[in-house]
Amino acid sequence: RQPDLECALLVLGSGPGGYSAAFRAADLGLDTILVERYDSLGGVCLNVGCIPSKALLHAAEVIDEAAAMAAHGVSFGAPQIDLDKLRGFKSAVVKKLTGGLAGMAKARKVRTVTGVGQFVSPHELEVEGKDGRKLIRFEQAIIAAGSQSVKLPAFPWDDPRIIDSTGALELKDVPGKLLVVGGGIIGLEMATVYSALGSEVTVVEFAPQLIPAADADLIKPLQQRLKKQLKGIHLKTRVVEAKAGKDGIEVVFEGDSLPAETVYDRVLVAVGRSPNGKLIGAEQAGVAVSDRGFIEVDTQQRTNVPHIFAIGDIVGQPMLAHKATHEAHVAAQVAAGQKSHFDARVIPSVAFTNPEIAWVGVTEREAAEKGLKIGVGKFPWAASGRAIGIDRTEGFTKLLFDETTHRVVGAGIVGPHAGDLISELALAIEMGAEAADIALTVHPHPTLGESVGMAAEVYEGTITDLY
């Protein structure tokens, strides 16, 4: 069969991985086609992930801040929420970014093809779109087909009262009683939004800790604040059954801390994401996919089929947009003949909760498990002029140093803007900075960023009177 389209490089999926790869490849001179099943480019991150969630979290933060100022003599009264307008704000943010991508694709002459793509051979992809099937022949391909929410089997998913993060971000209404199943980053971000908008939110988490990947001390200030805002946080507890009832979703819990409430207006399931590796006909191209749906790659992002690369959520943890983007650039550069490879020492993680939690590199738990000899420099924000000035002294900045080399190997920050502050430490780790490099760097005063320099000073022993 003759192909309908031909290209040097085909990119499957238009999330942060896919669009970054397509744009870089086109910039390097490759004739590129970008295939996406939805009309809007941008993937999960721009359409139903990072971006809309942060727009709504901004609203939640403003509501929270305004309420907190009442104690300091500035009162705004109860928030008046116009849900249509708020939804409109969120959609406009998404549209601005996804529309921008369409423009950037056009400017680079990246051809976009809309429809569901399936490999039919090592050099061909068939796309089923609204206007029929198209066969695309490619010299090389980059798979960037991403991931989707895990759908727990014990739930009646055909009931609209059971939602995943995509449903939660639609913001159809503000449920009276919301159960969030999963106390990871996505679950807690959504719990923060809905609680600020007025829902009574209960969170259940199977692990003994919220956001299990982060160090326990980072979670404590968040948990203390959430305890005041949410109806309940139930650790070491899981949902064993959820049934569609007349007055709500009836839930059966099992575990150490059972919520008193068993009927909810809405149940948000946020228990993780699974890769889309099994949904793209990878076997027809000879690309190996693991039982769980991941595609294994080397440091050049090549799969077992040398002319087919894979990037982003589909190649493994951490499933984060900034990891996808960097892998995308490597894959595109290698496809264009450059000697590139992915060698990031660390990839930062951020929970955009209130307070934010951010960490990078080795955690204290990992260090203990691996028997690494590390020293800790911890600066409590209770000693930061800026944190006191914004009445957010619960935060802290913690740096972990290799005890032999004094190089920074990890960091954790909890407090407002932790996500912005962590970048300095990702750079410090990448550059092999020692404690003295960080301590002697002049940080502007009064900023929360000063806490990074101060934490290094605590480790160095030049700040001694904190505790």
Ligand code: FAD
């Ligand atoms: P995706 O963004 O998943 O894109 C894959 C694309 O491929 C999709 O558009 C899909 O439609 C398309 N596709 C799949 N199969 C086919 C096919 N067969 N044919 C055609 N098209 C196909 N990450 C962060 O770093 N920061 C955050 O703040 C953050 N917040 C998040 C909040 C939520 C609620 C969620 C769900 C995720 C969040 N993430 C965040 C994770 C982030 O969205 C992902 O890591 C990122 O989108 C992965 O990019 P990707 O390019 O690998 O895949």
